[in-house]
Amino acid sequence: MRLLRFAAVRLAGMLLVLLVVTLISYLVFFLLPADPARLACGRPCSPEGLANARLFMGVDVPWYQQFWNFLYGIVAGRTFGTGAAAITCAAPCLGYSFQDNVDVLTLIGERVEVSFSVAIGAAVLWLIIGVGLGVLSALKRGSAVDRITMAGAIAGVSMPAYLAGILGITVFAFWLDVVPKGGYTPIAENPLDWAWHLVLPWFVLAFLHAALYARLTRGQMLETLGEDYIRTARAKGLPEKKVIGKHALRNVLLPVITLLGIDLGSLLAGTVITERIFGMAGVGKLLVDATAQLNLPVLLGVTLFSAFLITFANFLVDLCYGALDPRARLL
């Protein structure tokens, strides 16, 4: 019952956050000096043609009305234009991309698999590497392992994602020619090929992220190992494996999970640079392309989608917290 109430309250909170995000995005887009109808008008574009394009795209009305139409479309769907060539966008309509001839939800839906494949694989990899190395360096504090790990971590944290991607593809795909130069195979089509195309993006992202996790784990572990309850656990004769693995690691994982929640949420919504460099049609690439083409419906749709994932991931993190730390059990 308490869990249900908790979930309901969080859900309402999530909806409010999404609404605010949508409103802010709408305002930002509306303040842009550009006219989305210009792209739908052809060349040369007559004033009448431009007016027709505005009417057709529904951008001929004030922003608050457009915003209302957008919200209404999510519930009831929308129609653009009239007659036999009218475009219908069924509910829940997150907008329609006139440049891709498809509604935004379908566009995102087609690309979710790519982004999830990239993000989840990379996250698993960096959790294992990051937490593992972090624990190791904490236990062997001051050793060569510790120093090398932390030096590597600094490189990973400070390297721009674009550089890591280009370096990765140049070395492993072009020079050594051991991985594909880009592209994506759906997992249902050929799981081996799927993994084969993803190996490099996974490692590039893991390299960039594992660093932070290793540092975080190391610091947290060192702090935790100095706590009274660890001394108590050791004093009562628990094997070191259990002290570290069960008592200490639990505490260490709390901030790691929080970080993972945020990282994964934003990553699922688009591993922008990775997808661009490796030519994978994921949500991140969709966002970049939409920005370049000023495709406002897609920008808005992807922004909403990302906001949803981030809030949802945080919700899951809160649930996990309870499981890891009895003190944080839900109210």
Added chain:
Amino acid sequence: MKSKATAVLAITMVLAGCGANSGSTGGDVAKGGDLRLLDDKTTYQADPAKSQSLVVTGLSLIHRRLTSWDVAPGKTTTIVPDLATDTGKASDGGKTWTFTLKDDQKYNDGTVIKSADIKWGLERSYSPTFATGLAYHKDLLDASNAYKGPFEGTELSSIETPDDKTIVFKLTRPYGDFNWVASTPAFAPVPKGKGTEANYGEKPLASGPYQIDSYKRGVEAKLTRNPNWDAASDPSRKAYPDTITYVLGQQTGVISKRLIDDSGDDKNAFGTSFASPAQLAQIQRNENAKKRLVTSKGGALAYLALNTERGKLADPKVRKAFQYAVDKASYQVASAGGAELAGDVATTLITPGIQGRDQFDLYKAPAAGDPEKAKQLLKEAGAENLELTLVTRSEQGYPEKAQSIQAGLARAGIKVTLKTLEEEAYYAETINAANPTFDLDLTSWQPDIPSANGNIQPLFQSSEIGGGRYNSSRYRNPEVDRLITEAQSTVDPVEAGKKWAAVDKRILEDSPVVPLIYTRNSFLHGSKVGNVVIGDYPSYVDYRVFGLTK
């Protein structure tokens, strides 16, 4: 500032002394194979109404139009028939144009192409759902701009189809270039009644040598042969490859890496976007890749538009000073490292390869300009110490090019502040705004049809100011407006050409823009791609003749 100069210098040194492969590269081709087009765009579609594709590029693989272009290096581009038996017959002083379709032309599904289908395709282009394509026909066929397409039950009365072969256009005014307009995408046939769905372009009925076999958004489009294409009636399309694959959504840097690397499938590949200055420098360092770089002889006119409505720029004498103040040589360096890959210095508005072009130079000066003469002109006009704003785009190397203009003008005492904007914000400021606040606009223009009309009318007629149209110098001259209308209504191409050349000169006498260079484009292809040809106009590779070597 300093590091930028060093970078430009470094590129110059790399490129210095390197010859460009002008016009064509690649060996002899044979029928067959899979040609791969590496494209940075994510969307592929072949809807004639929605397309702004030139006759020589992608859309022509799928669709034929009424007329087409004969394109070759070293030759003025001429008009040739495509689906029509000739290039159109003008009557009524150029107000009525009649075309007849060739016999037995079919779509890929076997149905016969009728004149009513051409009419339907054009009507479709007026529907807001499909209105994104080239629109040079629109006001010629509907003066009121009130027609909104056939899907609400009304026809366009200006197009008549007395029988299945004949199509008659009753224009709103005499128009000598209408046969050129008939080569734009909307003049491709769409079976009457079809094409109501917004994504028709993903699986259209094809009249060209290929049809779309499969399309995966953001990933690839696969083109296979159209079994009903009539090769004998279509000499301009060679259709060598058996299949053509568009590989979509590729990052341009990676495309260029893949093509330089030239391994596996990439040997059969062509990069559809032109090589950037950084990529050119990389290619020039690689002997093997250098052979596979093809560069156009000319191309889009790069120019500096002077906002004739702003302050001292309203005075033609002040504007003339800019012709001497700019440094076109350093503009070439900033564009592509040097003249060889950047393009020749421009002194006219009409670009090379266009019928009727007259090469002249009203403001003779060295390529680096004549800042002293500029200073003197400014002094005479009482416009010393000018402080101006230059807008340009933040992509495609424009910021570097703008810096070269800034430095050039500074020599004549003109102080320029640069304002670089994202593409759409840039258009909003330069061509949409009712009262823009910029003084100078650095941009370029390539006509959509190989007629001087396409060079001049969209940029200099007073009807083309604001509202998304391209006269960004906001140039108004009733005499020029009249001369443009006269040249447009001249049917005889030679006579029309002379009139356009005169308009070119007349406009430059007022100096609303400074022509900079005829921008060359360079494209890179894999080692097995042959017949990679760029004519004098347009500065794009002719997709119709591509092939793979054995």
